[in-house]
Amino acid sequence: MRGLSAIIICSALLSFTAVFGQKxxxxxxxxxxxxxxxxxxxxLKDTEGNIVSFNRSDSKGDFSISLKNENVINYNLEASSIGYKKTAVKIDDVNKSYDLVLQNGEINLETVTVKNRPKLTSNGDTLNYRPSDFADKQDRSIGDVLKKMPGIEVAEDGKVSYNGKAISNLYVDGDNLLDDKYNIGTKSIPQGAVDKVQVIQNDQPIKMMRKNNTSDDVALNLVLKDEAKLxxxxxxxVGAGTPNRFDENLTAMLFNKKLKFINNIKGNNIGIDPGIDLTSHNFSDYLKRLDNDKPSGLLSTGAAGxxxxxxxxxxxxxxGLINLNNLYKFNDDLQLRANLYYLYDERTQQYNKFSKTYLPTETVKYTEIQSNAVNPQKLRAQFNLNGNADKxxxxxxxxxxxVPFKTNSGIVINSIPAYQILKQETLDVSNEFSYRKKLKSDDVLNFYSYLNRTTQPESLNITPGLNADILNNGQAYAGLNQYTKLPTSYTNNYISYALFSNKFMQTYRVGFNVQSQNLNAELYKIQNNHTIELVSQNAVNDLDWLKTKFYTEGSYDFTGDKLKVNxxxxxxxxxxxxxDRGNNLDKSLVRFFVNPSMNLKYQTSPENYVSxxxxxxxxxxxxxxxxxxxxxxxxxxxxxxxxPISESKIHSIGAGFNFRKAMQMLFINVNAGYSDAELNTISSYTLTNNIQQRVVLPLSNHVKSLSLTANASKYLFNFRSTVNAGVSFAQSDYQQLQNNDLLPINTQTITYKAGIDAKLTSFIxxxxxxxxxxxxxxxxxxxxxxTNFQQLxxxxxxxxxxxKNVYVNLSAEHLFTHQSTQPNLNYLFADANVKYKIVKLKTDLEFGITNLANIKTFDAIYLSANSLTTGTYYIPGRVAMLRARFNF
Structure with missing residues (x-):
């Protein structure tokens, strides 16, 4: 008993010391x-306007605010009270006393009816959502709530967009913890831990560039509640089910000022791909910026998708997936981030398909059955050091x-059986360095360097040998082996200088990049007596490639109150x-290019703009x-x-209108685009019922594309519902060369979409x-x-x-497909789920059944230009799962 008393007294003394020891x-x-x-x-508010601490003045007007640390220089101290005008001062010394003088202000109070209705607040370029206004008791993660917020769209792959524009980053309390692979964040962070979801328009993560901000990016910032940071x-x-199913997951998170992490380990065999957490949603834009074009893989099994x-x-x-994301802040300006993951997967796929390609004088068709066993793996180690200060x-x-990747594939093509083994092994190492320095003149000097080395050996083995009439003089043979290697070295380096003058910014850049590659490829045939020989001397490549680019660029930005031009x-x-001496190939090409671009944005009102x-x-x-x-x-x-080398000249033009009334929660966006690409080469295909052969030939041709999209999202306050609607139109005109027929092709797709998310009652x-x-x-x-294709x-x-604490979810999905030459396809999938919350134990018990109708095959129709493919896929039938989820 004495020991217990001593512990209580010590704890009280420590608590007393901690409280009174604060500044x-x-x-x-x-x-x-x-x-x-x-x-x-x-x-007390930080430089981003977030509340750090607060208090009230006493009867004499004196106040004191406790500080967790003394790093509050340049923070704002703000005082407000009814009947007075708000005032604020900037903190320059934590040891001095601050006097806040309030002036009398008029009070104009309107009649207010309190309905506990959702609301948005706007502060400059930042729009603030309150998740609690849109969440219900069954929503677990912040991603569940984002889907319900007007103006925000979450795609099936987890990609988040705001008013039609994909977000560039998802920040957690202002920090870029997940580096564009933010699915794990939206899935894991509890919605109850988030105080605000901030939409940051014109997001500029580099502090020194914010004064003359020319960015047009949109980002989301999750502002966490104080108790979630402690x-x-x-x-x-833990989940188990039938037939022979399992689903396991462990996630740990911490979001304090110094250390942030989301670490996760998961595994399942219920059709949920853990690899979706590794999706980089802006990866294509990143590759364009690097300017390092290389084939991602030359070989495949020809699977139907x-x-x-x-x-x-x-x-x-x-x-199974291990996904570790850790960020440590040395101070407000310097941080180190490590993103590490390893994915191991075993997949099986079975399908059969029938394909037709319509040509003016013939129809080429083939049937295929394929059974695939796929083993993809991914290992990544990424380390980022970031210093972000005012200077x-x-x-x-x-x-x-x-990224090792292996596929075993059993196939039957036009009643001829064969077996494939595909092995791919990619090793990619890169380092990207950027340093900016603000000079005394406020001009900015920037050094940039990117280094990359990639190796990607591939092999494809096919047994027995196919297409003997083409590959083995009409004689039956045992198999084929195709080998390729494509090691690539690449570097891109530049120096730039930015000058600022009022609303104008000029940036001049000069640099170079070099790409060195060697394509080594051989195609061997295996005879029935087990001898191995080249298919022909024309089935060998030993191609050395060197591409060098010297460039300079002038970029001019004007940022006015309403007009922004680049x-x-x-x-x-x-x-x-x-x-390639073996193929009598020794060529070079020299080109000088001017590639101008212009972007304009005009703010027609504080909330709306045209671009x-x-x-x-x-x-x-x-x-x-x-x-x-x-x-x-x-x-x-x-x-x-x-x-010769493919050359393209592409003209692109676009326009858009973004409209919002944030306080009424109405968001509308309309965008249009047109491009005309002139090409100097075309792919010529020779098609038969068994094989296709492609040769790239010199022939001038055009690809013209037109796109139109319009989307709207609105929160209906009286019905407590978010509704959305949209329409999109896309058209392409291009030419296709097949069996010596040059076919001008026109493709049009129009898509309509609509949706609603409603609270019918407090419990439905x-x-x-x-x-x-x-x-x-x-x-x-x-x-x-x-050809015509319609799908609902x-x-x-x-x-x-x-x-109390028992929740039921019922869901259904209907798919209808119509194609004039095929029978209509109708599918209805239904799922049911019951969850019981044990509040005291912070545990959910959940029982669910997916695919209640036990559908085990799925027929699909695909159109591509002048081709029609119908296929039957084998899919998992009914699955029942029992899960226990413990929250800590």
Whole structure:
């Protein structure tokens, strides 16, 4: 008993010491006569406007605010009270006393009816949502709530957009913890831990550039509640089901000022791909900026792709993922981030398909059955050092990727059986360095360097040998082996200088990049007596490729109160040399390019703007366009080239209108775009019922594309519902060369979508989404070939509370497909889920059944230009799962 008393006394003394040991920021609130004012709200806000601490003045007007640390220089101390005008002062010394003088202000009070209705607040370029206004008791993660917020859209792959524009970053309390792979954040961070979801328009993460901000990016920032920053939180899930199913998950999170992390380990075989957490949603934009074009993989098994269903309905998998994301802040300006993950997966896929390609004089068709066992793996180690201060910016990003991939595939093509083994092994190491320095003149100097080394050996083995008439003089043989290697070294380096003058910014850049590659490829045939020999001397590549680019660029920005304009004038000198002595290839190319672009944004009102853009781009192809030796890309595709390097000249123009009334929660966006690409080469395909052969030939042609989109989102206060609607139109005109027929093709797709997420009562929620798309393809020839495809997809969910802490979810998905030459396809999937919350134990018990109708096959129709493919996929049937989730 004495020991217990001692522990209590010690704990009390420690608590007393901690409280009274904190630094106190002191001052007094006065009126203009110098008299102290009582009960005034005094708040301390950081440089981003977030409340750090607060208190009220006492009867004499004195106040004191406790500080967790003394790093509050340049923070604002703000005082406000009814009947007075708000005032604020900037903190420059934590040891001095601050006097806040309030002036009398008029009070105009309107009649207010309190309905506890959701509201948004706006502060400059930042829009603040309160998650608690949109969440219900069944929402677990912040991602569940984002889907309900008007103006915000979450795609099936987790990609988040605001009013039609994809977000560039998801910050957690202002920090970029997840580096564009933010799915794990939206899935794991509890919605109850988030105080505000901030939409930051014109997001500029580099501090020194915020004064002259020319950014047009949109980002989300999750502002966490104070209590969510005090301890490690997370959840653990254990699940088992039938037939032979498991689902396990462990997540731990911490979000304090010095250390932030989201660490997760998970595994399942219920069709949920853990690899979706590794999706980099802006990866294509990143690759364009790097300017390092290289084929991602030359070989494949020629699989038919995946059905038009949510992945969890068709995927047979057994997968595990370790995903570690840790960020440590040395101080407010310097941080180190480590993102590490390893994914292991085993997948199976079975399907059969029938394909037709319509040509003016014939129809090429084939049938296929394929059974695939796929083993993808991904390993990444990424380390980022970031210094972000008012006078300098330092960013160094080191990445190592190792991606082994193996597929075993049993196939039957036109009743001929065969077996494939595909092995791919990519090792990619890169380092990206950027340093900016603000000079005394406020001009900014920037050094940038990117280094990359990639190796990607591949092999494809096929047994027995196929297409003997083409590959073995008509004689039966045992098999084929295709080997390729494509090691690539690349560097990009530049120096830039930015000058500022009032609302104008000029940036001048000069640099160079070098890409060195060697394509080594051989195609061997295995005879029945086990001898191995080249298919022919034309099936070998030993191609050396060197691409050098020297460039300079002038970029001019004007940022006014309403008008923002960017004009870019890049000039480049491009030199390419490539040589393959075995194929009598030794060529070079020199080009000088001017690729101007212009972007304009005009603020028609504080919340609305119109935008316009134009660009002209000259582009050159890569090593994949010039190798002459034949490569067996998959079991039915032989590719080669007989043309110079592909060159394109692309004119692009676009315009948009973004409209919002944030306080009424109405968001509308309309965008249009048109591009005309002139090409100097075309792919010529020779098609038979068994194989396709492609040769790239020199032939001038155009690809013209038109797109129109319009979307709207609105919160209906009286019905406590978020509704959305949209329409999109896309059209392409291009030429296709097949069996010596040059086919001008026109493709049109129009898509309509609508949805609602409603709170019917305090204990019933309902959602509904529908998408209807129409695709038309036709060849603009005398004997025109036309194909038409229509598809309607509907999804609905009903969730309600039956008795205390018992929640029921019912959901259904309907898919209807119509194609004039095929029978209509109708599918209805239904799921049910019951959850019981044990509040005292912080545990949820959950029982669910997916695919109640036990559908085990799914028929699909696909259109592509003048081709029609119908296929049948085998999918998981009914699955029942029992889970226990413990929250801590």
């Amino acid at each position: 106190q920021l002191k001052g007094k609130v006065k009126d203009i006569s110098g008299k102290g004012i009582s009960s005034v709200n005094v708040t 301890k490690v939180m997370g959840d653990a899930t 995946v059905p038009s269903l949510p992945q969890s309905r068709y995927l047979f998998n057994k997968a 300098y910016y330092l960013n160094n990003n080191f990445v190592l990727d190792y 004009l870019s004038l890049p000039l480049s000198y491009n030199l390419i040399n490539y040589e 316009a853009n134009y660009s002209f781009k000259n582009d050159l192809g890569g090593i994949d366009d010039v190798y002459k030796g034949t490569v067996l890309r998959n079991y039915r595709s032989l590719f080669a080239n007989d043309a 929620n309902w959602s509904y989404n529908a998408t209807y798309s129409i695709t038309n393809n036709k060849t603009q020839t005398e004997n025109a070939i036309k 997809r509907q999804q609905s969910a009903l969730s309600f509370t039956t008795v």
